[in-house]
Amino acid sequence: MTSGLAKPDLVIFDCDGVLVDSELLSCQCLSETLGGIGVEVGVEEALDLFLGRSTAAVTQYCADRGRPVPATFLPELRLRLREIFGRALKPIPGIDLLLSDFKVRSCVASSSDLDRVTLSLALTGLAAHFGDRLYTAQMVERGKPAPDLFLHAAAQMQTAPPKTLVIEDSVSGVIAAKAAGMTVWGFVGGSHYVSRDGRAMLLEAGADRVFDRMADFWKDEEHLS
Numbered sequence: 001m002t003s004g005l006a007k008p009d010l011v012i013f014d015c016d017g018v019l020v021d022s023e024l025l026s027c028q029c030l031s032e033t034l035g036g037i038g039v040e041v042g043v044e045e046a047l048d049l050f051l052g053r054s055t056a057a058v059t060q061y062c063a064d065r066g067r068p069v070p071a072t073f074l075p076e077l078r079l080r081l082r083e084i085f086g087r088a089l090k091p092i093p094g095i096d097l098l099l100s101d102f103k104v105r106s107c108v109a110s111s112s113d114l115d116r117v118t119l120s121l122a123l124t125g126l127a128a129h130f131g132d133r134l135y136t137a138q139m140v141e142r143g144k145p146a147p148d149l150f151l152h153a154a155a156q157m158q159t160a161p162p163k164t165l166v167i168e169d170s171v172s173g174v175i176a177a178k179a180a181g182m183t184v185w186g187f188v189g190g191s192h193y194v195s196r197d198g199r200a201m202l203l204e205a206g207a208d209r210v211f212d213r214m215a216d217f218w219k220d221e222e223h224l225s
Contacts, residue, residue, distance in 0.1 A: 008104055008165035010157050015110035017169035020120045021090050023192035029080040039067050047192055052170025054111040054143040091124035094214030099129040107133035109153040111143050145172040147180035174205040186210040
């Protein structure tokens with residue numbers, strides 16, 4: 001397998017499922033909150049439908065089925081997330097060690113809103129690695145799988161797409177990064193891939209490489225020393 005890019009000038013990390021092990025927690029909260037408004041979506045189905053997508057995709061899903069969400073839906077979802085993240089959110093194993101000695105410029109580009117990304121990084125002790133280099137779907141017209149967010153992040157970081165490497169855990173994120181003209185490595189080390197063949201899914205979506213341990217981030221790759 002070829003990585004597609006030996007020496008990136010910029011690495012863009014997705015947040016959920018790449019920096020923090022949040023996808024199962026998020027889908028549990030989403031399933032419960034949707035159930036509260038009469039929309040039955042199980043955790044596994046939520047993963048299939050919304051992994052890597054913004055809350056706009058959730059509200060559109062409900063609207064398309066004739067069940068527009070009430071004004072209380074998003075605030076209640078955020079409240080549930082804050083509560084469960086405060087109790088159970090963990091960083092992806094090995095990510096803090098990787099970032100502590102990272103030799104390439106980096107930033108975060110996430111489908112989650114800025115408050116959630118900021119909270120997730122603070123709770124897991126990763127915030128200092130990125131500072132204010134946080135970009136979210138709120139900042140662009142179209143979320144993943146459109147390329148807008150990654151193009152925005154690269155532009156803000158003053159880096160050309162062909163010199164940018166994206167780390168993603170979702171099919172929609174991989175598609176978005178490839179559409180942006182970037183190299184993308186799929187990461188399948190989050191708990192949401194324990195019983196799912198994430199490797200096959202992300203390779204089929206176009207990932208240039210798939211790995212499952214942050215300790216192997218640079219394994220078999222040429223990189224900046």
